[in-house]
Amino acid sequence: MMTPEWNLVLGQKKWKGNEKIRATEMQNKFIEEETQRRIEDIVMKRVEEELAKRKIDVDEEVMRKVEEAKKHVEHHLEGEYERRTKEIAEQFKGKEEQLKAEIERLKKEVENAYEKVRDSERKLAEERLAMLERQRELEEDKRQLEYNFLKNEKKAQELILNKKNSRPKLKFELKPMIPK
Numbered sequence: 001m002m003t004p005e006w007n008l009v010l011g012q013k014k015w016k017g018n019e020k021i022r023a024t025e026m027q028n029k030f031i032e033e034e035t036q037r038r039i040e041d042i043v044m045k046r047v048e049e050e051l052a053k054r055k056i057d058v059d060e061e062v063m064r065k066v067e068e069a070k071k072h073v074e075h076h077l078e079g080e081y082e083r084r085t086k087e088i089a090e091q092f093k094g095k096e097e098q099l100k101a102e103i104e105r106l107k108k109e110v111e112n113a114y115e116k117v118r119d120s121e122r123k124l125a126e127e128r129l130a131m132l133e134r135q136r137e138l139e140e141d142k143r144q145l146e147y148n149f150l151k152n153e154k155k156a157q158e159l160i161l162n163k164k165n166s167r168p169k170l171k172f173e174l175k176p177m178i179p180k
Contacts (some may be wrong), residue, residue: 021135036117043110050102058095062088118151 069084157163 054099
């Protein structure tokens with residue numbers, strides 16, 4: 001027979017178990033958010049570094065060629081100057097297109113990283129759901145076993161105490177004793 005103290009102990013154990021599950025879920029959520037934030041920071045930093053590096057290279061190349069063109073104009077005709085300027089502009093445009101392609105590639109990498117994170121989160125959620133379902137089943141089995149145990153214990157006590165007339169009545173009779 002379960003006493004109120006025993007019920008209190010069982011309730012405390014369930015509460016502690018639920019606290020642990022909530023703490024684990026909160027920790028997992030924090031880890032997921034922190035991981036996603038760090039991935040975003042790393043990717044954005046890398047994109048900015050690549051853009052800055054490429055921009056410096058492009059700027060240096062453009063400045064070098066402009067200076068070269070100025071010196072060349074001093075020694076050659078105006079038409080040569082225009083031809084070189086067009087060439088520089090085309091090279092700059094090509095470099096710019098390369099940078100745009102690199103930016104697109106990096107954006108795709110970021111999207112792929114996000115997709116991996118989403119897949120990981122989905123898998124984690126599925127695993128968490130399966131774990132919670134299993135825990136619910138185990139708790140249901142435990143409740144059923146406790147119920148059956150208490151029911152059987154109650155029947156045994158009723159039989160012992162003859163409640164609800166569960167035992168056959170004993171009949172005692174006094175027979176007259178006649179001497180023979």
